[in-house]
Structures are given as C-alpha cells and as structure tokens.
Amino acid sequence: MLVGALPTILIVDDSPENLTVLSELLQLNYRVRAATSGEKALRIATTPPWPDLILLDVMMPGMDGYEVFTRLRREPLTREIPVIFVTAMDSADAELRGLDVGAVDYIAKPIVPPILLARVRTQLELKQARDWLKNQNAYLETELARRMQENLVVQDVSIHALAHLAEIRDPETGNHLRRTQRYVRALAQQLQRHTQFADFLTDRVIDQLTKSAPLHDIGKVGIPDSILLKPGKLTPAEWEVMKTHAKLGSDAIEQAERDADRVVEFLVLAKDIAHYHHEKWDGSGYPEGRSGSDIPIAARLMALADVFDALISPRVYKPPMPFADALEIIVAGRGKHFDPDVVDAFLTVFEEFRSIAERYAEPLAE
Template structure:
C-alpha cells in the first residue's frame, strides 16, 4: 500500500449479489477489486494494484476458498497478503479449520456491516504495522551491512598500517606484503578440499588468513637497524637476535588480543603466523623447533610463501633469483623445510604465484630479467 493511497481489498465470491453488497459496503474507504471464481482471484491478486487484504468465500464451485488460499500462500508475491474467510459455514469446526490453515480471521454470513468493517480495519492496521516493521528491518539490515563493510575496511587499513611499520624498517621488501598475502590465499584455496586441510580451511578462515598474512614480520620493528639492514652475513650472535623477531611479533599481537574486549579471529591466526612461520617441517626451524603437524597450518602456508618471495626479491645482502631457481629451491625443500602437501599445492599453482609476483614486481627497478613477464 503506497502512502496516501487507498488500501486495496480483493473480495472473492461466486455470488454477484454478495459481491455487490460487499463492494457497496467497502468502496467508500477502500479500493475494491472483485472476482467471482478462485481462478480469477488468483489472476487479480498477482497484478497491480496488489491487494492489501483478501475477503475470501470458502464454498465456491470448482476451486474452493481453501485451494485459493493454498495457492496464494505458495506464491512469493502473494503469500504475505492477509486473508479473511467469509462463509455461510458458521460451525466452530469450520471456523477452526479456517484459522488453522492460516487465515487472519473468519466471518460468518450473513454479514453484519459494522463487524465486517471493524475487522477489515483491524487487519489492515496490522498489515500496515507489519509492513513498517519489515521496511525497518530491511533498513537496519542494510545499515548493519554498511557499517560492517566500513569496519572491515578500517580493520584492513589498520592491519596494513601495522605491517608497514616492519616494511619501513626494511624498505627493500617493496610489495612483499601484497605478494605474500596473494601466495597464502592461493595455497589455501588449492588445499581447501584436501583431507588434511579441509576441516581447517573454511571460507571464513581463508578470508582471515589473507587478512592476517601481512602481520607475519611485524616483529622486525624490534630488531636493530645494524642487524636488520646489514648488507653482509650476520654473525652467530646477530642471527640469534634476528630470530627473535618471530617471538616479538607474536608477543605484540598477543598484547593486542588482551587489549580487545572479545575474541578477534584474525589475530589468533596472525599470532600463529608471526610466531611459527620460520619453523621447518623437519624440526630444524625456529623459534620453537616444531616439526610436522605440530606447526600450525597457517604458519606452514606462510613459511612457503615467505621463502618464495624472499628468493625472488632483492635484499641488501643478495640479488633476486629467477622464478626457475626459486621454484627449484622450493621443490628441494619438500619434506624438509616445507609440508609436502603444501609444496605440492605450490607446484600446482606455480603459474598463479608467478602472476602475483609479476603484478607487484614489474614496476620495481631491481627486477631481474628472468623474472619479467614471459620468462621462466
């Protein structure tokens, strides 16, 4: 019902005399549409102006009122229209059946005009209230979706702002964050149906993994420049300090978890990634020396993504490798450095890895010839 427009009432009765009586009674306050059969009623109900209320006779030849009601409820366009049964069957059983099937009211003939008008008015007011609530709910749902979208944007910007703190300390990493984010997402989608990973890699977790990945090296903000930016090989003591960035990163994220007033899912994954992405499948990694399935899945994916990107990227202590050389090193690390199944996922998606790398490397001046588009 449009604001300012008369409510529309559809009256259905096989008796023209009854239709005339009801029409004359209602037409001063309402727009009245009439049908002399169930078939005509269904056609009218499905066309504009759509009825706000149906007064439906039960006993009609051919399609009776119950069947008309059933068909109205089966059609998404008409299922919400309230129906009042109007019938000469005035037994309690007939009224109970009408209400049981879902009619909003039941009026027995002969009609008492004042009672009919009062019940019609009541049902139209109730429908107007339901329509208002429905519109309000739709508005609130849209507003909630908008605010959630804004929150996600703020969350993503905040994550990248934090991650860039580490990148600022190590400026030669370039687009490392975006590349590793893409690699992790690629591996996760490839492994989502694998029996070892399917229970963990739900759509929600994959989305959270992509958000968490940029925080993997956040702990580098705690490493002195003399070590982080040293162009030569680190001494054993310097290397021990460098390795602490994994624990520093997970500690910082854990502190953020404690500051939050509720569980923040992506921080749980981010903490695992930061702490364990330098662990190795054979147990020779750091900081905990975990091996095999004891290493969190998120960290296993990040481990391969991080190493691949480090190999193809220029660093203060080395030039970048070609894709072919990096590919061979990853393959050689299957079962020692990397989870064998994660390595196999890399093999299956290598072209996607190369595409992600080229997308974010091609504008960097130090990109080696072997890593330019079209070269292995």
C-alpha cells in the same frame, strides 16, 4: 501499500450480488477489486495494485476458497497477503478449519456491516504494522551490514598500517606484503580440498588467514637498524638477534589480544604466523625448533609463501631468482623445510603464484 494510498482489498465471491454489496460497503474507504472465481482471483492477486487484504468466499464452484488459499500461499508474491474467509458456513468446525489453514479471520454470512468493517480495519492495521516492522528490520540489517563493512575496512587499514611499520624499516620489502598475502590465500584455497585440512581451512578461516598474513614480520620493528639494514651477511651473533623478530612479533600481537575485551580470530592466527613462520618441517627452524604437524597450519602456509617471495625478489646482496629456479628450491625443500602437502598445493597453483608475483612486482628503479 504506499504511504498515503488507499489500501486495496480483493473480494472473491461467485455471487455478483454479494460482490456488489461488499464493494459498496468498502469502496468509500478502500480501493476495491473483485473476482467471481478462484482462477480470476489468483490472476488479480499477482497484478498491481496488489491487494493488502483478500476477502475470500469458501463455497465456490470449481476451485473453492480453500484451494485458492493454498495456491496463494505457494506463490512468493501472494503468500503474505492476509486472507479473511467470508462464507455461509457458520459452524464452529468450518470456522476452525479456516483458521487452521492460516486465514487471519473468519466472517459468517449474512454480513453485518459494522462487524465486517471493524475486522477489515483491524487486519489492515495489523498488516501495516507488520510491513513497518519488516521495513525496519530490512533497514536495520542493511545498516548493520554497512557498519560491519566499515569496521572491516578500518580493521584492514589498521592491519596494513601496522605491517607497513616493518616494511618501512626494511625498504626492500616493497609489495612483499601484498604478494605473500595472496600466496597464502591461494595455498589455503587449494588445501581446502584436502581431507586433512578441510575442517580447519573453512572459508571464514581463509579470510582471516589472508587478513592476518601481512603481520608476519611485524616483529622486525624491534630489530636494530644496524642488523636489519646491513647489506652484507650477518655475523652469528647478529643472526641470533635477527631471529628474535619472530617472538617479538608474537609478543606484540599477544599484548593486543590481552587489550581486547573478546577473542579476535585473526589475531590468534596472526600470532601463530608471526611466531612460527620460520619453523621447518624437519625441526631445524626457529624460534622453538618445532617440526611436522606441531607447527600451526597457518605458519606452514606462510613459511612457503615467505621463502618463495624472498627467492624471486631482488635484494641488495642478490638479483631476483627466475621462477623456475625458485620452483626447484621449494620442491627440494619438500619434507625438509616445508610441509609436503603444502608443497604439493604450491605445485598445483604455481601459475597463480607467478601471476601474483608479476602483478605485484616491485616498481623498476628510475
């Protein structure tokens, strides 16, 4: 019902005399529509102006009031319209049946005008209140969704801002964050079909993985420039310092977790990725020398994504490697550096990796 508009009442009765009496009684305060059969009532109820309330006779030839009511409830457009049964059957059993099937009220004939008007007014006020609550709930749901989306945008921007701290310290990384983020999503979506990974890699977890992936090298902000930006090969001592970036990153994320007043899902995954993405399937990685399934799944995905991107990206000490050569190296690392199942997933989505790499390629130097 539109604000300021008269409520619409549909009267259904096979007796023209009864329709006339009810119409004259109601039309001073309401817009009245009338039907002399159940079939006509169903047609009218689904055409504008839609009724706010239906007064429905029970005893009608052909389709009786109960059948009309049942059909009204089947249709999405009419199922929420309140119905008052109006009938000459004034027994308690008849009234109970009408209320049991879902009618909001039951009025026995002969009609007592003040009683009818009072009950009609009550039901219309109740409907108006229900409609108001429904609109409020819809508004609140929309507003909640909008604010949640704003929070997600702020969260994503904050994550990338933090990740770019490491990127700024190492200018060669460029679009590395964008590429590895998308590689991880491609691998996770492929492995989602694998029975071994399906329980963990839900759609929600994949979204969280994608969100947290850019933080994998956040610990590099703690590595001295003399080591991080060194153009040549690192000495063994320098390499030991460089390796500490994994724990530095996970420690920073763990501190963020402690500062939060609740568990933040993507930080849990981000910590695993930062800490363990340099571990190797055969146990020869760092910082803990974990092996096999002891390495968190999130870190296993990032390990492959990170290495692939390093191979195909230019560095001051090397040119970019052709995709075919990078593919061979990843395959050679199956069961050694990388989880065999992750490598198999990589082979399946290799063309997607290539597409991501080309789309987010480093800009050509002028």
